[in-house]
Amino acid sequence: MKYAIIGTGAIGGFYGAQLANAGEEVHFLLNSDYAIVKEEGLHVISEVYSDIHLEKLNAYQHAIDMPACDVILVCLKTTSNASLLPSLVQPLLHSGSVIILIQNGLGVEADVAAMFPGVGVAGATALVSVYKVGPGQMHHLDYGDIEIGNYNVQDTTIIDKVVAAFDNTGLISRKAEDLNTLRWKKLVWNITFNGMCVVLNTTANKLLADRATYNLSKEIMHEVILGANACGAALPESMVYDMLQFTIAMRPYAPSMKLDYDAKRPMELKYIYENPVAMAKAAGYYMSKVDMLLQQLLFLGKY
């Protein structure tokens, strides 16, 4: 199996390094970091797992130089999908290729599937705290779980193989029964903490240490669960408490949207906020506070 990593940032670098380190054939596409990574390799310094140093790796600056791959792991921000994916993914496709989106949000698989008719697409959620601290330098703080849910892949044995390959790296890896439920489950955290950390210029830990925003976080999670339920994702109400516990226990971590906002990069509002609000509304449930958060973020995002 040949793997392609489209976008060797924090997520692509972390998961690609895990696969390569376990012996998989991985081809990394890089942009501005290409020259340094080609020279110096890829390094994952981890606070919880063994460090990984890939001194030699298959690094590319242009997709057209890469071989056709069986599994194309898309690790870009969703804000780049529309402009970049057609030219970056097309050269890598053969008749049995699948595209797996390690990205956040709702509705992203449908948009990507529409770009590549006849190509199987799946989605993955990564539960991982990892930063890129320099070109090819990833700092891994915690976790690493990856779950993959099928969107329109015909022969799903390839998804099983990818899950097994990740499992073989030592990371917790699962095949999700239902992609919609997988996506909404991740959104309970992402919708709540990404936006609130941006609007209130803070971290998830500080939000939960304050009584007012602890309550507000609970209420927003509750709304997302009701939105998920309206859209057919059977998330239990008890998830709120699991996520609160998880977030209080996790090492202080700035959500990616906060990093994007602070760096004045576009925020992933379409798939994390706009689609969920619109889809829940169409299904009969209005996520009032989530919509307010979206409107605040849209205002702030006009840098």
Place this chain on the structure above:
Amino acid sequence: MKYAIIGTGAIGGFYGAQLANAGEEVHFLLNSDYAIVKEEGLHVISEVYSDIHLEKLNAYQHAIDMPACDVILVCLKTTSNASLLPSLVQPLLHSGSVIILIQNGLGVEADVAAMFPGVGVAGATALVSVYKVGPGQMHHLDYGDIEIGNYNVQDTTIIDKVVAAFDNTGLISRKAEDLNTLRWKKLVWNITFNGMCVVLNTTANKLLADRATYNLSKEIMHEVILGANACGAALPESMVYDMLQFTIAMRPYAPSMKLDYDAKRPMELKYIYENPVAMAKAAGYYMSKVDMLLQQLLFLGKY
């Protein structure tokens, strides 16, 4: 009629100067500005009305030095009521005194009436854009309307006299039929724009120039109107459009809560947010977005 101004800041200085300039007997209580105002007088520079220069005025540093007054205009921030009003107002009372609170928010008259059993209390809303730019120096940008609603004054002819006195200054002045409705009407603006300007670090004009926050502002106003309706204040839905027009037309103005926040002073959350949310909820309507704004403000207010 003897008037006392408790708190000669932007509001107290502006309305007190109008009354004194029109020939009323006004006694001004000051704190840190006392020495300069005693020496240099009180000045209102107005962009829309004639300027007022009170070279000599009845200025006091201590309430116990003031004469008993018929009308005590409380112009402090509500955040000081509990700690300051007992000692500042008690010395001014005679058997026919009334206390008029030119303050913002819901439930403030009940709390003040409880401090002074047997004393008549009324509430007033000031629609005015005025800043204190220095001790005794007020910069008046726009408007000046004042409406007074009775809370528990027995002989309401004194309220009519105060309305007439303000009317005589040239300001638009009215007696409100219902204090509850008057308070909620002002809250439609205050709840929406005070909090949003703090959370998003902006001005009302900019909020309305952005499509997302224009819509959010409308939705919050709509919630407040439904909250008002639940609490027996018959505000019409059409108010939203009147207020939007008014706000777009007004000169750029930082709401007082934004000034308080920027100066790290306490924000008037209890009467502008906490009481309205709680009272509407008790009456059967949950103002979801207003509550979210409150929770964001509570978080931010822990400087």
